[in-house]
Amino acid sequence: SLNLTSSTPRSFSTAAYDLYNPTEEHMALREMLRSFVKDKVEPQAIDYNRAEKFNVDLFRELGELGLLGITVPEKYGGSEMDALAAVIAHEELSSSDPAFCLSFLAHSMLFTNNLARNGSDEQCAKYLPAACSGEAICGMAMSEPAVGTDVLGMKTTATKVGDEYILNGTKMWITNGAINDTELGDTFLVYARTGTSGNAREDFSSFIVEKGFEGFSLGQRIKDKCGMRASMTAELVFENCRVPAANLIGKEGSAVICMMRNLEIERVTLAAMSLGIAR
Incomplete structure (x- = not known):
């Protein structure tokens, strides 16, 4: 998995600044996802959507890639990436299969990110490792x-x-x-x-x-x-x-403030899905 917490943006004075891939780690994440989408997501998208079935096995592969806990601290099994990394993941996945990406959003943003930000250490330690690995949906x-x-x-x-x-x-x-x-x-x-x-x-x-x-x-x-x-x-x-x-x-x-705070990143990643769909 990629850790973006220590990454620094490219210097404006020495290189062109890429707003959508500000670090080498962000670019590597995007390239990895594009390959995954081409090889794994795109081939199954039409069949699973027509059948109205959720591809559980493919979803769990996102856990192997470190994506199901993309913003979760490493100590709970996450990848501890930033909000832009989450945006990249949602844009790339939805460019091929928005339905699959919507399930990813509900899991990674509405549950894992939410619990990581608002839960106790005990709750996070109990529930997040299984969520980040894909063992739990x-x-x-x-x-x-x-x-x-x-x-x-x-x-x-x-x-x-x-x-x-x-x-x-x-x-x-x-x-x-x-x-x-x-x-x-x-x-x-x-x-x-x-x-x-x-x-x-x-x-x-x-x-x-x-x-x-x-x-x-x-x-x-x-x-x-x-x-x-x-x-x-x-x-x-x-x-x-x-x-x-x-x-x-x-x-x-205390739920409403926590709910609205977490919906901020959910709205941003939902917008990223729209960008992927437009592509």
């Missing part, structure tokens, strides 16, 4: 049947009972919510209402929820989409879902 659950980024309308609740939280509600349009027609993804960051003050900065919390937690199940798998068919989109159902209190991210009521 992950996502984020915020949207609901009638709610998108309007978090004040969120209906899913989390109630503290002893050393657990009990989650009830439904999440919709969740990328990586399923890996096939019957099987959930592995691990999710789930947003839920924990307060009733009406102040978004105080009423919402986020939790790490694993496949296999009691009360957590797969609802409908969303099919026949206009595009992005090889990216699995699903409904997640929480019926008295029992989540350990240790899986609360940060403090109760």
